[in-house]
Amino acid sequence: MNSKMNKVKLSKGILEMKFMSRTREKIEKEKDDAEGRALYSNEITDKMMHESSKFVIETSYVPCEDLIEGRVSYGGMNPEIERLMELEKNKDLAAKIEKEQAEAAERQKMRKDVPDEEMAKFYTSVMKTMKKK
Template structure:
């Protein structure tokens, strides 16, 4: 009987069966669906549609931009100079490309100490620091050429007469 609901409208159910709650709910639901479809049909009939040719979309005249960097033609959003923010400077170097990195490396080499200068300075420091840790006797023997320090004069007690 459930399969024949929509097909056979002439089937009459007994009065007792049609008065049961589940049957009344079903009848009410069917009536609401039919009323809803009738309303939709009425709206479709009343709805006016203009038969105009499709307008060619010109596209959006305005462009929305989230960042001021694009408006001002800035390469970087945040900038840093002379080591104030090393993280941002590193990002700037990466975005600029390798050319500027090579230039910075050359500048660092020019400002820094060359390997030869470092070796000369290190060799002279080894002797100087080595002298510092020598014992006093060994230190005095190695500095024979160096002028001796004059000892401070101490108070001399006058002889007893």
């Protein structure tokens, strides 16, 4: 930590020179990072800064539970909202069907053209040829 305290600072005139642009940007980034750490020092621990996070923190449990966000209407109380809900449901269903069709097409492409036994025979014959050479 003493090395950071004793670090020589470059003058503003030198940093304004054309060839010092990367150094200037680096110093500004370090300064901004230091200000951010000072601002949130009581909330961010050293462990949080030095470890990669294994968890995603959500501010709400709505996406975790796949809940419906927004207004909801049942039994014809608000027909406009019910129509919007039906459109969104159909759009989600269409996206799911499209995804399943794309996966099925991908599986179809990945099918084997040559059976395993035939491939094994070919491989052994190639290896025998390579040994002869």
